[in-house]
Amino acid sequence: MIRAALLTGLVLAASARATTLRPLSVREMLRAADVIVRVEVVGVAARRTPAGHDGAPIVTDVATRVERVYRGTAGERLTVTLPGGAVDGDAVVVEGVPQPRVGERVTLFLGTAPDALSPVVGLDQGWRPHGARRAPAPSAAFITNGAWQAGSQVKLQLHLDQSSLQPVRPLIDGSPDWDGVVEAAIARWAGLVGSIQLVAVPGSTAPAAHANGTNDLLWGLRLFGQTLPPNVLALTTQISRNGFRAEADVVFNLDPRWDAYPGPLAPAVGGGERLEDLHRVALHELGHVLGLAHPDENGQKVDALMNSHVSDFDDVQQDDVDGVHALYGGGGAAAVAPKRLSARECRHECGRGTPAVCAASCSDAGRACRRTCRRLAVKTCKRAGRCPGVATP
Ligand SMILES: [Zn+2]
Numbered sequence: 087m088i089r090a091a092l093l094t095g096l097v098l099a100a101s102a103r104a105t106t107l108r109p110l111s112v113r114e115m116l117r118a119a120d121v122i123v124r125v126e127v128v129g130v131a132a133r134r135t136p137a138g139h140d141g142a143p144i145v146t147d148v149a150t151r152v153e154r155v156y157r158g159t160a161g162e163r164l165t166v167t168l169p170g171g172a173v174d175g176d177a178v179v180v181e182g183v184p185q186p187r188v189g190e191r192v193t194l195f196l197g198t199a200p201d202a203l204s205p206v207v208g209l210d211q212g213w214r215p216h217g218a219r220r221a222p223a224p225s226a227a228f229i230t231n232g233a234w235q236a237g238s239q240v241k242l243q244l245h246l247d248q249s250s251l252q253p254v255r256p257l258i259d260g261s262p263d264w265d266g267v268v269e270a271a272i273a274r275w276a277g278l279v280g281s282i283q284l285v286a287v288p289g290s291t292a293p294a295a296h297a298n299g300t301n302d303l304l305w306g307l308r309l310f311g312q313t314l315p316p317n318v319l320a321l322t323t324q325i326s327r328n329g330f331r332a333e334a335d336v337v338f339n340l341d342p343r344w345d346a347y348p349g350p351l352a353p354a355v356g357g358g359e360r361l362e363d364l365h366r367v368a369l370h371e372l373g374h375v376l377g378l379a380h381p382d383e384n385g386q387k388v389d390a391l392m393n394s395h396v397s398d399f400d401d402v403q404q405d406d407v408d409g410v411h412a413l414y415g416g417g418g419a420a421a422v423a424p425k426r427l428s429a430r431e432c433r434h435e436c437g438r439g440t441p442a443v444c445a446a447s448c449s450d451a452g453r454a455c456r457r458t459c460r461r462l463a464v465k466t467c468k469r470a471g472r473c474p475g476v477a478t479p
Pocket residue numbers: 104105106181370374380392393394
């Protein structure tokens with residue numbers, strides 16, 4: 087048997103739609119998988135979990151027929167339980183968890199850690215559908231996944247500076263603290279959405295929890311009482327009622343090494359961990375909060391910050407902007423056609439604020455401006471002796 091009791095009690099997340107991920111090598115996948123099977127999905131049923139339950143308020147049981155066992159042991163039937171699903175107009179979505187369809191055939195890489203958020207290795211990477219992926223939307227490249235009702239004021243409670251993870255101040259991009267980095271990312275999106283209002287609440291003292299009616303952004307190692315997969319940099323969960331988003335929460339994984347910096351991803355130094363950039367990861371997760379999904383996991387090849395894997399893109403791309411404009415309309419002329427500053431104007435703007443704010447406000451302002459922002463950020467990081475790719479003392 088395929089450890090049926092264990093798997094039934096676990097939450098299985100995976101799929102065609104992940105969140106900000108560090109890609110795993112095949113070797114890492116094989117090392118982490120205790121069981122590898124090919125299955126056909128034969129049943130999908132969502133249900134509410136008992137009140138007071140620590141886990142997801144709605145879960146989906148996915149019944150499968152096992153076609154082939156490549157590693158480990160498995161019987162003929164295997165049921166896995168995914169966090170999220172829809173019941174009577176209420177929906178819970180954890181970005182990265184698939185929406186399985188009956189008849190779908192998938193190769194599953196499964197681990198057996200009892201407290202993992204998902205027994206699927208690497209979140210979406212251990213869920214390998216056979217055949218063609220979902221067809222792309224015909225009229226638009228971006229992919230959306232729900233939205234806030236027009237006229238909503240979306241308050242985002244920032245709790246990042248209330249954790250044990252204290253930044254070495256200032257951060258490489260000059261931001262004073264973690265909340266400041268995320269606040270700049272919120273400001274970037276706020277200028278692009280017309281029919282809703284995004285409001286950042288840094289240093290929030292509101293209680294942070296899932297399904298509590300507030301939108302919480304925080305550091306953590308767990309979601310719904312289960313451990314985040316190590317290659318997941320952040321996860322967004324969303325709750326919708328009657329077709330509109332009612333709550334969104336973002337957990338940033340405490341495990342990697344974090345800072346905030348513009349430009350290409352900083353390589354690992356001396357075989358160590360790569361330095362992750364909170365600003366671009368927050369921008370990506372906020373895209374999920376707004377209702378954008380991953381174009382690359384829906385059969386599309388576009389330049390987008392919303393592609394599933396973290397990349398050298400440090401700002402939203404045209405495809406991402408088109409997506410939020412489709413959902414919320416443009417944020418006025420300034421958002422549709424970002425202000426184009428000269429290098430001189432940009433230097434002035436940068437001099438007035440932190441480089442992070444500068445990068446957020448004028449990264450679409452043309453190459454000269456971007457270069458200025460980057461130079462300023464590099465200067466700041468050199469001063470702090472913590473430039474990406476340079477060994478730290
Ligand atoms: Zn994502």
